[in-house]
Amino acid sequence: MxxxxxxxxxxxxxxxxxxxxxxxxxxxxxxxxxxxxLNPFDEHAVEEALRLKERYGGYVKVLTMGPPMAEKALRDAxxxxxxxxxxxxxxxFAGADTLATSYTLSLCIRKMKxxxxxxxxxxxxxxxxxxxxxxxxxxxxxxxxxxxxxxxxVSDGRIRVRRRLDDGIETLEAPLPALITVTxxxxxxxxxxxxxxxxxxRAEIKTLTSSDLDGDPSxxxxxxxxxxxxxxxxxxxxxxxxxxxxxxxxxxERILRKLEEVGVI
Amino acid sequence: xxxxxxxxxxxxxxxxxxxxxxxxxxxxxxxxxxxxxxPLPPHPPEVVVKPRTTEEVSKIxxxxxxxxxxxxxxxxxxxxxxxxxxxxxxxxxSLDEMNRIVEIDEDNLMxxxxxxxxxxxxxxxxxxxxxxxxxxxxxxxxxxxxxxxxNAGGVRGLKYGVTRDYVQGLEAVLPNGExxxxxxxxxxxxxxxxxxxxxxxxxxxxxxxxxxILKLVPKPQYSALLYIxxxxxxxxxxxxxxxxxxxxxxxxxxxxxRDAVEVVERYLERRMPDDEHExxxxxxxxxxxxxxxxxxxxTVGEICMKHGAEDAYVADxxxxxxxxxxxxxxxxxxxxxxxxxxxxxxxxxRSRLPDYVEGAEKIGERHRLxxxxxxxxxxxxxxxxxxxxxxxxxxxxLGKLEAIVDDLIHLGLSLGGTxxxxxxxxxxxxxxxxxxxxxxxxxxxxxxxxxxxxRGILNPGKILP
Numbered sequence: 001m002x003x004x005x006x007x008x009x010x011x012x013x014x015x016x017x018x019x020x021x022x023x024x025x026x027x028x029x030x031x032x033x034x035x036x037x038l039n040p041f042d043e044h045a046v047e048e049a050l051r052l053k054e055r056y057g058g059y060v061k062v063l064t065m066g067p068p069m070a071e072k073a074l075r076d077a078x079x080x081x082x083x084x085x086x087x088x089x090x091x092x093f094a095g096a097d098t099l100a101t102s103y104t105l106s107l108c109i110r111k112m113k114x115x116x117x118x119x120x121x122x123x124x125x126x127x128x129x130x131x132x133x134x135x136x137x138x139x140x141x142x143x144x145x146x147x148x149x150x151x152x153x154v155s156d157g158r159i160r161v162r163r164r165l166d167d168g169i170e171t172l173e174a175p176l177p178a179l180i181t182v183t184x185x186x187x188x189x190x191x192x193x194x195x196x197x198x199x200x201x202r203a204e205i206k207t208l209t210s211s212d213l214d215g216d217p218s219x220x221x222x223x224x225x226x227x228x229x230x231x232x233x234x235x236x237x238x239x240x241x242x243x244x245x246x247x248x249x250x251x252x253e254r255i256l257r258k259l260e261e262v263g264v265i
Numbered sequence: 266x267x268x269x270x271x272x273x274x275x276x277x278x279x280x281x282x283x284x285x286x287x288x289x290x291x292x293x294x295x296x297x298x299x300x301x302x303x304p305l306p307p308h309p310p311e312v313v314v315k316p317r318t319t320e321e322v323s324k325i326x327x328x329x330x331x332x333x334x335x336x337x338x339x340x341x342x343x344x345x346x347x348x349x350x351x352x353x354x355x356x357x358x359s360l361d362e363m364n365r366i367v368e369i370d371e372d373n374l375m376x377x378x379x380x381x382x383x384x385x386x387x388x389x390x391x392x393x394x395x396x397x398x399x400x401x402x403x404x405x406x407x408x409x410x411x412x413x414x415x416n417a418g419g420v421r422g423l424k425y426g427v428t429r430d431y432v433q434g435l436e437a438v439l440p441n442g443e444x445x446x447x448x449x450x451x452x453x454x455x456x457x458x459x460x461x462x463x464x465x466x467x468x469x470x471x472x473x474x475x476x477x478i479l480k481l482v483p484k485p486q487y488s489a490l491l492y493i494x495x496x497x498x499x500x501x502x503x504x505x506x507x508x509x510x511x512x513x514x515x516x517x518x519x520x521x522x523r524d525a526v527e528v529v530e531r532y533l534e535r536r537m538p539d540d541e542h543e544x545x546x547x548x549x550x551x552x553x554x555x556x557x558x559x560x561x562x563x564t565v566g567e568i569c570m571k572h573g574a575e576d577a578y579v580a581d582x583x584x585x586x587x588x589x590x591x592x593x594x595x596x597x598x599x600x601x602x603x604x605x606x607x608x609x610x611x612x613x614x615r616s617r618l619p620d621y622v623e624g625a626e627k628i629g630e631r632h633r634l635x636x637x638x639x640x641x642x643x644x645x646x647x648x649x650x651x652x653x654x655x656x657x658x659x660x661x662x663l664g665k666l667e668a669i670v671d672d673l674i675h676l677g678l679s680l681g682g683t684x685x686x687x688x689x690x691x692x693x694x695x696x697x698x699x700x701x702x703x704x705x706x707x708x709x710x711x712x713x714x715x716x717x718x719x720r721g722i723l724n725p726g727k728i729l730p
Contacts, residue, residue: 191589194578
C-alpha cells in the first residue's frame with residue numbers, strides 16, 4: 001500500500017465482569033455496578049489495526065457511541081497507539097438497539113472519511129449480539145467479513161483474510177473499503193504504556209452529536225430501536241458434550257465407533 | 266537418639282483415633298509423603314495419618330510421645346528446604362484434611378482457619394468481601410499451616426510484611442498432646458513471652474498448629490501493574506533503590522531477567538509484553554482512588570526512565586493484571602516444567618541487591634551452571650534458581666549443587682543478609698544456622714526446643730544442626 005491504510009476501529013465500553021447481572025424487574029443489564037473497560041474483543045480489533053499500520057503505514061481512528069464516560073475506553077485505545085478518537089454522544093442516541101447503533105455509527109463514519117477498512121470486535125461481552133459490525137457495513141453499503149482470525153494481506157485495493165468456522169477454515173477476499181469483525185484468536189493485544197497513557201490523557205476527543213449528523217432523528221436511540229426485550233435469561237450451553245470414561249483401550253474403541261456413527265470417518 | 270517404630274499395634278491404635286480410612290501405609294503414598302519440592306531424595310515415613318480435628322491431633326501426639334515415635338507435620342509439601350521430609354521415618358502427620366475456613370470475622374477483620382487451607386482459597390474468600398490477607402508467596406497451592414511454619418512472605422513483603430505480621434492467635438498441640446491457645450482476636454498483647462512468635466517459623470519442631478487467627482486488611486480499591494524493560498540488571502536495581510528512597514511504596518516490586526521472561530513465554534505459550542531487554546521489573550501499585558494509583562504509576566515511571574527505561578507497559582484492568590501477574594507467578598513452575606532446579610532464597614539489605622545479583626551471576630559462571638536470579642527485589646529477598654544441565658549425571662549435579670548453594674548463601678551472608686528469607690532452613694540449610702546466628706543463640710534455640718519437645722519427637726533433624 002503506497003499511501004498507507006486509513007482504518008477506523010469501532011469500540012465499546014463494557015462493564016468489567018464476566019458474570020453480567022440482570023435487573024430482575026426491568027430485565028436490563030446492570031452495567032453501573034462495575035467499572036467500565038474497553039470491550040475485550042475490541043482490544044483485539046485495536047491491536048489488529050495497529051499491526052496493519054505498522055505493516056503498511058497509515059492512520060488509525062477509533063470511534064465509539066455512548067455516554068460521556070465512554071471517553072475512558074477511547075483514551076485506552078489511544079494509549080495503546082491509536083491516532084485519533086471520536087465520541088458520538090447525545091441524549092438522543094441513548095437506549096439504542098443494534099440497528100439504531102449501527103445507523104448512528106454509519107453516519108459518524110461518513111463524517112470521518114476517508115477510510116479503507118473498518119475493524120470491529122466480534123461482539124461485546126455485555127450485549128453479546130455480534131450484530132453491530134455487519135449492520136454497520138450494510139448501512140454503509142460496503143462488504144463485510146465476520147469471524148476473521150487472520151489477515152493475510154492487504155494489497156491492490158483488496159483484503160484477504162482467514163476465518164475459522166465450526167466446520168473448517170475459509171480464506172476470503174473483499175474489495176476495499178470493507179468491514180471485518182475479528183475474533184480473539186487473531187492476535188494478543190499489547191498493553192498500553194505509560195507514555196501512551198500520558199498522550200491519551202492530553203489527546204483531544206472529537207465529539208459528534210445529533211446536530212452534527214445528517215440523519216433521520218427518528219432512527220436514533222430508543223425511538224429508532226425496533227427491538228423489544230421480552231425476556232432476559234441465561235441460555236443453556238448450545239451443545240452438551242458427552243463424557244466417556246473407561247480404560248484407554250476400551251475408550252479408543254468407543255471413540256472410533258462414535259466417529260463412525262456420526263459419519264466423519 | 267533411638268526412636269520407637271510404627272508397629273502393627275501402633276497402626277491399629279492410630280486407626281482407632283482417626284478411623285482406618287485416614288491411615289495410609291501403601292508404598293506409593295509413603296513415598297509421596299516422603300518428599301517436598303526440594304531436590305532431596307525421599308524420606309518415606311512409616312505411616313501417613315490424616316487427622317480431621319484438634320482432638321485427633323492431640324491423641325496422635327500423645328501416642329507418639331509415649332512411644333517416642335518421630336512425627337513430621339506436613340501441609341501441602343511445597344517447601345524447598347526438606348522441612349516436610351520425615352528424616353527418621355515415623356508418622357507423617359498430614360494436615361491437608363483440616364482445611365476449613367472456620368470464619369471470616371468482618372467485625373474484627375480476622376479470619377479463623379485450619380492449617381490445611383490453601384493460600385489461594387483464603388485469598389479467594391477474603392477478596393469476595395473486599396478484604397486482603399497480604400502474605401502472598403508465589404506458591405499459592407501452599408497451605409497456611411506451612412506458611413506459618415516457615416514465616417513465608419511472598420510478593421507483598423515490601424509494603425505489608427510477612428506471615429508473622431498477620432498471625433494474631435494460634436491453637437497448637439504440644440508434643441505430649443496438650444492443647445494450647447495463644448493470642449486471640451486481639452490487636453495488641455503484652456502478656457508474657459510471645460509464644461506465637463516462637464511457633465511462627467519453627468517449621469513444625471515445637472508444636473503442631475491446628476488453628477490460626479489471621480489479621481485481614483481492607484483491599485485497596487484500585488490497583489495496577491507496570492511491566493518495565495531495562496537494558497541492564499544494574500539499571501533495574503538502581504531504580505528499585507530509588508523507589509524506596511523516594512518513599513513510593515508499591516505493593517510489589519518483582520525482578521525478572523530476560524532468561525526468566527523467555528522461559529515463562531515458552532511455558533505459557535504466549536508472549537509477555539516485551540522480551541527483548543536484559544532485565545524487567547514488575548511493579549504493583551494500589552490505592553483508594555484512581556488519582557493515587559496514577560500518581561504512583563507516574564512516579565515509578567519517572568524513576569525508571571531516569572534509570573534508562575524507555576517506557577513502561579501498564580496493566581490496569583483485572584484481565585490485563587491477571588495475565589501479566591500469571592507470568593510472574595508461574596516463573597518457578599515454568600523452570601520446573603523443563604529442567605531439574607533448586608532455589609536459594611537469601612534475603613539481603615535492599616541497598617545491596619545489585620551486588621547480590623551480580624555476584625550470583627558470577628558464581629554461576631564460575632560453577633558453569635545457569636543461575637537465574639529473580640523475585641522480590643522490593644524487599645531484598647531475591648530467589649536464585651539453579652538449573653541442572655540436561656546432560657549432567659544426577660550424582661554430579663547434587664554435588665555441584667551443594668557447592669554452588671554454599672557459595673550463594675555465603676555471598677548473601679557477606680552482604681549482611683540471611684540464609685533464607687522465607688523458605689526456612691528445614692533439613693538442607695540447617696548447617697548454616699551456627700554461622701549466621703552464632704553458638705550462643707543456637708544454644709538458646711536448643712533450650713527452647715527442649716522446653717517444648719523434651720523427647721525430640723517433633724520434626725527431628727530440622728533447623729538445629
